[in-house]
Amino acid sequence: MSSIISTLPRLWTRRLLTRIPVHLRTRCGVSLITAAALLFPLINANDADIDAAANALAFAALALGLNIVVGFAGLLDLGYAAFFAIGAYAYGIASSWQVQPEWSSFWEPFRWLDLVARYHLPTGDVVHFQVSFWLMLPIAAVIAAFFGVLFGAPTLRLKGDYLAIVTLGFGEIVPIVARNTPSITNGAMGLNGVAAPQLFGYDFGVNATPYYYVGVALVAFLILTSLRLKDSRIGRAWMAIREDETAAAAMGVDRIRFKLLAFAIGAAFAGATGTFYVAKLQTATPEMFMFPVSVMVLVMIVFGGIGSVWGVVVGALSLQVLQSWFLEDLSGWLHSLGRLVHIDWLQHVELASSIELIFGLILVFMMLFRREGLMPATRRTAALTLDEQTAQAGRGGFDRLPALAAANPRAAGPLLEISDLTVRFGGLVALRSVELNVPAGTVVAVIGPNGSGKSTLFNAVTGLVAPDRGNILFSGEAIARSRPHAVLERGIARTFQNIRLFPNLTVLENVMIGMHARLDTGAVGALLRLPANRREEATAREQALAILSLFGNRLLPRADHLAASLSYANRRRTEIARALASQPKVLLLDEPTAGMNPAETLELADQIQSLNRHGLTILLIEHKLDVVAMLAEKVVVLDHGEKIAEGSPAAVRRDEEVIRAYLGRSAACA
């Protein structure tokens, strides 16, 4: 709701509204909208208007579903109407006279459940499907979800863009299949005689009002679902995938699972809506579900604000109003104007037929000039006070790390054992038979000239690159070729050399995504918000804030700011905080002090040391050799993918091989 207010112009109304506490404001807003929605048929008793409103609600429901896929998970789906069609035909076939198999005893239990009836025909008894509308709503959602997974699965290993083309194709072939299988769907003629819903004996028939109320209930439920999912572990995982797939995986998000979940839930919304829509129309033809419908729903969410739950509802409703009412009125006014000023062509303008042109223009202009839509998903944040902005570079490291200390009892022996690790990129050998032992509770530094394979080593350990040969043991268990999220779950967290935060999420959300693997709430839990889920969420938030507070004044005041707005050094700190949030046993830091000034570097070095004191094992890539000398117990030197030296910092510094690698042959001779 607060996003609505932030879009109001800077007027006294806005100033007044912002004085009301947020939760009260939200509650008032939601009550007002609910009241308006419930009273609409009483205020406007015109059946055609109520019917148009019910249709508009169906499209709002579709927009909410597409928003899960496009807005939350960032995957462009261009064939969304296919799921709408699947839900529509599922109910249409299960409640009409289209399919009538011969009666056999197989159907007896279904008759007992009142799902089918037995009809006597001269040619023999047949089965008549008469599944209840209310039962079909969830069933159609499940069927559509199944197809969502089926359609999305082929694109999982590919760049997200491919989903667009695959869904475009599926959106094309679903109506073709419907047209080409007349025995089930009555082909291009369309299903007829779809049964109207009944409630406690009352038949909805062709009266628009009961459909309108079902539509209101459906949209209300989907808004609630969307809001609760968005603000949960599930929604954060989706948005992490949207922002940076690789970083999401490295922070413990199972990409395949969560993308499939987004496809499934998005499709389920459309499936239920399809059932609603076909019950209302009592017919279904392939033409109702063609490409223009998919585009229209896309236009609605782009117009309202991709990712913004209230935004897409407003987008859908306003475009439907535009289509059903406003364009006709406007055409009428233009005709009158034409008669008045005697301009012939004005009298024949039909704006309603150019609605699709208007949709195209909306898509392009929104993308060019207001990508966040009418009601943006992210709120603007207040500027920090001077006090909040002040931060002194401190020394001494972190003073308290309770959560970490518990997770990392100091164990003896090697924690990470890498043997014979070889990674090739085509003809280039990035790592050649590298051996590395990281004893528990130590700090090991990896140094070497640029291109020597340091980051590849990290990528291989964290599952982002599959090694061609070799073993990686973590606490004695093989992890080479594990998927990145599985590596994180075991307790290996990392930062990236070129910082990979989720730029359009807040600092707090970034850190909470780091906790993903340590939390349990699933989609159902996120929707129901059981006490256990609420507790988990509250504890997670507290822990995330506690981790941010480790960095003193630097991150905590900015917890609600977008990561993209942070300074370079604060981004590095947030990335470390995000990694710490996963309660790792080993922390892989890739050039953590790059781009920091000497004071900040020392501050961070102290902090890394204190992490190690609290039991965290650290593997570090670092170019600043004084930092390495200060922190590391052991230094490993890589050059051209091979380990050329290993030992204490002092010993490595004297090693001739190392000097040659860093400074060239002549320096070593001198």
Place this chain on the structure above:
Amino acid sequence: MSDYGVLLQQVVNGLSLGAMYALLALGFTLVYGILELINFAHFNVFMVSSFVGMWALELLGISGQGRVLTGLALAGALLFAFAVTMLAAGVLGVAIERLSLRPLRGVRGTAAMITTIGVSYILFNVILLTVGAGSQNYPNPLPVVRWQLGEVTLELRELLIWAVALVLMLALHLFVSRTRLGKAMRATAQDAEAARMMGVDVDRVIVAAFFLGSALAGAAALIFGLYYNYTSFIVGYTAGLRAFTAAVLGGIGSIPGAMLGGLLIGLIETLGGQLIAVRWTDVIIFSILVLVLVFVPTGLLGRATPTKS
């Protein structure tokens, strides 16, 4: 005609369609290779171009299939029509890039793709609203000349299509491999950042990719009209989806891949229609797209994996 003869005839037809798809697929591949963008506007650049070609031929006084030209007059008319259509298509492609895509350069996520969908939709509806929904009888100056080769009939229009496609692909190949801009194009496709640092004007390369890709779509559109003798506002959708499948099948980003993929899709369309049923053609072609994406995501001739780095 024997079954074997029918299939052979469908191979001939498939090669003609395939040549057209190949030209259209090149546009997807050129843009994707450089911008990693699936350009949905390309679908309807093709469709609009088919109308431009129609108007160009009508400008010469040709209408319907009645007025047949021969000799130099035919060559001149075709040359004019191809030149006008390809130029107009190229300009349209460049305009789309300059006006709607360049402002979004560097914006992450789905914004650019959504924009191309919007542009495509605008082109589609502008033609629908101005020309109307009916299909248009395409002016065709080609005389109907047939040669019987055993059981297969070859037509003049088929030879023309193959000749045009061959010449254009050869020209594209020479451009990309021999010219300075072509070299810059290949460098940018490999690594845009490195190319920029080496002094390549990446914006110019992108404009060139859009111009060439769209001009080839223009040629494909004229071929479409001359082959089927009609055009309409919806032709971009099916042809575009098939050509995109061709680009993916061959390996998106790969120029020889687009050519090979186009020919294969053309053959699959005609043979599939013959052996199964025409009404299932879209489903067959689409299943191929999905199977390729699942099992050989790099396509037949592609090199780099299309996975996110």
